[in-house]
Amino acid sequence: MTIRHIVAWQLATGDTAERAAQAARITAELGALRGVVPEILEITVGPDIVGDGNWDVALIVDVADRAALDAYQRHPAHQAVVAYVRSVVSGRVAVDVEV
Numbered sequence: 001m002t003i004r005h006i007v008a009w010q011l012a013t014g015d016t017a018e019r020a021a022q023a024a025r026i027t028a029e030l031g032a033l034r035g036v037v038p039e040i041l042e043i044t045v046g047p048d049i050v051g052d053g054n055w056d057v058a059l060i061v062d063v064a065d066r067a068a069l070d071a072y073q074r075h076p077a078h079q080a081v082v083a084y085v086r087s088v089v090s091g092r093v094a095v096d097v098e099v
Contacts, residue, residue, distance in 0.1 A: 001064075001065055001098050002041065002062055002063070002064060002065075002098065002099050003062070003063050003064075003065060003066065003068070003069050003096055003097070003098060003099070004060060004061070004062050004096070004097050004098075004099045005059075005060070005061040005062075005063065005069060005072075005094070005096050006058070006059070006060050006094065006095050006096070006097070007058070007059045007092065007093070007094040008055035008056075008057065008058045008059075008092070008093050008094075009026070009055060009056055009057045009058075009085065009089045009091065009092050010055050010056055010089060010090050010091035010092075011023065011056045011057070011088055011089055011090065012088060012089060012090035013088070019056060020047070022056075022088045023047035023048075023056055023057045024047065025084070026045070026047075026057050026081070026084070026085055026088075027045050027046050027047060027057065029080075029081045029084065030043070030045040030059055030081055031043065031045050033075075033077055033078060033081070036075075036077045037071075037072050037075045037077055037078055039063050039064070039068035039069070039071045039072040039075070040061055040062075040063065040072060041062040041063055041064060042060075042061070042062040043059070043060070043061050043062075044059070044060045044061075045057070045058065045059045045060070046058065055091075055093070062099065069096065
């Protein structure tokens with residue numbers, strides 16, 4: 001069983017340039033977890049490219065199983081990114097599915 005962890009965030013700022021900078025930072029920092037967090041099988045992250053009220057940044061991470069998901073979420077490198085993300089978002093939605 002593989003678990004796909006899907007998360008999307010809304011950024012709190014109303015400033016377009018600041019929103020783009022924050023989305024770019026989140027994308028870069030989460031993307032950099034590849035090879036650092038051993039549980040990550042695959043990771044895709046990026047800012048919304050359509051706009052019109054969509055969420056601002058999305059993340060898709062595939063891990064082997066529930067234990068790997070828990071290890072990924074607790075990993076210190078992931079937690080460092082989480083701290084920044086929490087400081088700039090106004091909303092978060094997440095779902096974990098078997099693939």
